[in-house]
Every structure is written in structure tokens, then in C-alpha cells.
Amino acid sequence: MAGTTLIRNADWIVAYNPDRDGHVYMRHADVAFTNDTIVHVGKDYGGEAEHVIDGKDVMVLPGTLDLHLHGYMEMHGKGFFEDLATKHMWMTQLLEYTWILQDDRESSFAATQASACDLLKSGCTTMAELYCSGLPFDGWVDMLAGTGIRTYACPMVQSAHWYTSNGKDHLYEWYEEKGFENLERSLEIIDDAIAHPSGRLHGMVGPAQADTCTEEMFRRCKEAADSRGILLQTHAAQSVMEHREMVRRHGKTPIEWLDDIGVLGPNTLLGHAIDIDQHPWVNHHEHKDLERLARSGTTVVHCPRAFAQWGDMMRSLGGYRAAGINMALGTDCYPHDLVEEMRIAGLMSKVASGHVDLLPTEAVFEIATLGAARALGRDDLGRLATGAKADIAVVDLRHSSMRPVRDPLKCLIYSGTAAAVRDVFVNGEQVVKDRTVLTIDQDNALDRLQEGQERALARIPELDWAKRSADEMSPFCLPSHLQNS
Ligand SMILES: [Zn+2]
Incomplete structure (x- = not known):
């Protein structure tokens, strides 16, 4: 005003x-x-x-800050993903299910707008939107600006993507050169965001995941971020499968590998870092990842709800913070409600640590505000102060x-x-x-997303290794009375 x-x-x-x-x-x-x-x-x-x-x-x-979400896509999985996980892959949803829901331009934009509405209504005023299904659709930057929320646009790039051919193997399709081409285009998008006249858009360079980017891809992403004075965000330690793959490739944990190739540091954000060496599911022979994260000044963006859905949790948010790691929060999948995410973060930290003193209420709110602002290098966000x-x-x-x-x-x-x-x-x-x-017609966005979800669910058999339908894969949680009578 x-x-x-x-x-x-x-x-x-x-x-x-x-x-x-x-x-x-x-x-x-x-x-x-x-x-x-x-x-x-x-x-x-x-x-x-x-x-x-x-x-x-x-x-x-x-206003609080949400430094990790995929608003464009995950909302398509509402009512579908909740009880899905590959049980013999330590409950992860990533390998078998992540890529079977594909957005199109209309539904991608509708989902992003609906996500932004939910965030704003929960008192969140900054989001880092991570697009990781190839390059975003034309008009993405203007659409983000139109939501009214302060946005760090992060078009993510990969040298490979993971898949399974039979629900048991863990494979990667590699396309390093194509990844470099996408990086160049993603940097143009980031530069457009930074130059956007709204003044509310910023950019982040996004090598998508520790296990899907080559060392050279990480090196180029880091150079691009450093030369622009902006941040880099990636996913790491988000499943036991990823840990085992990185040990197979390098003899190192994902955090250890990222540290050794120079990715960790104060300008780097790691989504998740949950399944690190000390996590009981990982059961690594030494416990040094927390020290690596703290020493390097890396920020960990914690998204507790998404992992709780798979039965996994950080052990613990309060413990990471006590180890000296800068922490921030993200909503990742859905709902995009920072009030709820703070509550889950606080409760699960108490459960995981078995202690009430390790993460008092002030610390939860600090993580959602000042911790995030610190990660962004912004002393003008996350606080009510003159200037x-x-x-x-x-x-x-x-x-x-x-x-x-x-x-x-x-x-x-x-x-x-x-x-x-x-x-x-x-x-x-x-x-x-x-x-x-006031900035978005929320009902209209949700109507468009409803149609987009139906299109995405209909595409599932083409993308699933077993050609299952959405209903075969994720049955309704109650039997249909009419069908059975
Ligand atoms: Zn993510």
C-alpha cells in the first residue's frame, strides 16, 4: 500500500x-x-x-519463510500419496512414486498459485519454489510474481533421474550434456526472476539431488551461484536408498561427498539431510555428518511432515541446532501451512530427542523466521524491526x-x-x-488444479513400471458401500 x-x-x-x-x-x-x-x-x-x-x-x-516446496507438483498427489511408500526400500516414496505424477502447464500454474494461497493464509511471506520436473513452463516467473508472495525461484537441474524397472532395482538414467544445457536455460530464468520489476523475486541455483548430479554439474552450479552472489539449494540424505547408492559410488555418505567436492558452505541450503550417518535406519560406521554441516555453515531446510508420512523423522531438529547447524523450515509437499509445519517440527523434535528442553517454542519460531533469513543472507526478513x-x-x-x-x-x-x-x-x-x-482467486486456482489432478492421475499407467492405474496403486481409504451392497 x-x-x-x-x-x-x-x-x-x-x-x-x-x-x-x-x-x-x-x-x-x-x-x-x-x-x-x-x-x-x-x-x-x-x-x-x-x-x-x-x-x-x-x-x-x-511473516515466516518456507525455504523448500514444490508447489507446482506435489499438490497433485493430495488424496493419493498419503499411504504410499515402497516398504522394502526403507519406506521411501521417492523411487517408485515421485515421477509418476506429471504436471502440465495449466495444472502446474494452478498448483503453484493454490500453494501460495495456503502459505500466505498461514502467515508465510517468503517461499523458495523448487521446480524439478525439467524446466518450468513459459511464463513461470511472471506467474510467481503474480502470487504476491516473496519468492526465491529455483528451477532445478539434473544429470540423471532415478527410476525402478520392477519395484526392486534402483536405477539411474544419465544425460549429463542435456543437464548442462538445462542449467544454462535455468540460469536465464533465474536472471529474469532477479531482474523482475516486482522487486519480490529472487533466484537460487538448484542442482536437484546429491545422487542425480555429477561432480561437474555441482561445480558449474556452484560457480554460477557464486558469480551471481546467490544461493544454491539441493536435496541430500533424503532416503536410505540414496545413502546406499552414494556409498556404492564413492564410499561416502551424501553429506560427506558434497563436503569433499566443495558444495557445502554458508551459501548452500540442503533440503532434508534426515537420513544422515547417525540415523538408525542408515546405521553408518561413523557419525560425522552433523559436524560437517555445522563446520561448513550449511543451512539444512527441514520439512518434517513430508517425511513423517513415510514413517521417517529427523533425529532431531533440536539436536541438529544444538550441534551448531543453521536450520530453516519448508513444507515440501502439502499442505503448505507454516503454522502446522512449525507444530509438527516442534512435536517431532520432542519425540525424537525424548526431551522438552532441546527445542523450546522460541527456537521453533526462530527457525521459521530468523534462521531462514540467515540462510538467505537477509537481515531485512523474518523480523519486525525498523528498516x-x-x-x-x-x-x-x-x-x-x-x-x-x-x-x-x-x-x-x-x-x-x-x-x-x-x-x-x-x-x-x-x-x-x-x-x-487478494492476489489470487483461490477457488479458481483450486478448480483448475482439480482438473489438472484428474489429468495427472489418468497419465499414471504410462509412467508406472507395472502400468498400474491410480486406483490400483492407491485405493480409496474406505470401501465403497454402494459397490459392496
Ligand atoms: Zn524437495
């Missing part, structure tokens, strides 16, 4: 305090922003304001999921729902008002 917006006398503000490089509660104070920048957080804003929001019964939060970007969520403390309100951040993360998020601003623009997304 042009001019200055003032949230006046908010009951609660989660404000940034530079002395502790963390958040603090502020009571009965003001937040003001002019155009895209916060100009005041504290008592008694004395300036003019064109727009005034009453702060009674609200908590004002910095920071006006990426702000307003939470309704009268919402039933927030009441009774004692400690509102604990209420939001451990009891609240995204429905308690009332208004959201990105770069000073209001993108959610009274729980309605």
Missing part, C-alpha cells in the same frame, strides 16, 4: 531485539510501515499514517484456536491454526485481508 500503514496499539507484537539477535514480546505498542519498509516498532508512533489498523485483540508477527521489509502477519487472538490466550506464540504454534491469521502484508502490500487472499 502506498503511504504509511499503522497497526496501532497492538495487544502483542513479536519484535526483533538486536541485543539478543532474537525476538521479544512487546505489549500495547505500534508497528508502522511506509511503502515496503518498516519504519517503527514500539510505543507511540508519532508520524502520519494513511491506513490505520486497530491492534486490539491481535498479535503482530514477522526491515514490511512482511507482516496479523493474528486474531479472538479466534477460537488461540483462546484462552496466555502466551500467544505458544498458542499459535501448539494449538492455533492458519485460520487465526487474519491479515498478511508482503513488501508492504496487503495480500490477505480477513482471511481472503
